[in-house]
Amino acid sequence: MAGQLLLVDDEPGLREAVKAYLEEEGFTVHVASNAREGWELLQQISPELVISDIMMPQVDGYQFLKQMREDPRFESLPVVFLTARGMTSDRIQGYNAGADAYISKPFDPDELVAIVSNILARRAVVSKSASDGETPDIADMARQIAEIRAMLTQRGSIAQTPAPIKIDFTPREQSVLELVAEGLMNKEIARRLDTSVRNVEKYVSRLFSKTGTNSRTELVRYALEHGLAK
Structure with a gap:
């Protein structure tokens, strides 16, 4: 399933690897190296889903997600956390913050594609029901x-x-x-x-x-x- 995504991660190697893999699967991927850049891009491109790291300098993933959820334009935008913080308490914090999915590093790229595709497919069904x-x-x-x-x-x-x-x-x-x-x-x-x-x-x-x-x-x-x- 094609879709426009925003990837926010401060690790250049991982960021480019994930971008390349997702693009091979047909997605259009825009990248940002931190949450501030991500926020600026978010308003320019209106992506269908955001993939964000949690541990980033200045503004972390939780704060970035909070900023999105407080803005009516992005309050329902799907967000997937992609992070090295894999403890159960970290996952609970992520879901409580409003994340739609939480993937721990290291991860299987196929799992990421499956999760993103599934979220977008469900979002499309909801949008169709609303338009009907x-x-x-x-x-x-x-x-x-x-x-x-x-x-x-x-x-x-x-x-x-x-x-x-x-x-x-x-x-x-x-x-x-x-x-x-x-x-x-x-x-x-x-x-x-x-x-x-x-x-x-x-x-x-x-x-x-x-x-x-x-x-x-x-x-x-x-x-x-x-x-x-x-």
Whole structure:
């Protein structure tokens, strides 16, 4: 199963070996040598799964995972710990922190591939189930957006905004923003723009990052208040 992965490990030899093996299995692998680099990459590439070492300088794997779980954009992103810390207490700490799997070094690369593939396969099933039941979400989002528009109109915010703020959106990001503001969910936006749902998810994630918002409702509110969408 192909997928886009982020590998974070401070050991160059192991990092490159794992990257090469995963790429041979068809995965696209982005690498970072520490958690800070990993956090920056995470926001640029929106991977489907993160593989992270635990013992790293400055910010360890547990702190990195905590940072992800506290961010709405990454709170459900699958994370596999790959580490030399193999005691039962270490595993328990990893799972309690929110890790989806825990592999001790040294490890069998085939086991890593099997675990990653299994997690991504289950994630795909969940995503499909969610998209199959998307109609109620669209209606709920439309209701929320209608309430926001009514609130802003009542306050006179839209009419009285002196000038739109300037944010450097790409043309595609602006198109996605307009459609989000219309109340469309990712599946409908993908159809409208003739692209994949995964690409739409990436654009929405970038919109969150650029506007400092954490949800679609917050994004729409921000866009309307600042003249970024009609």
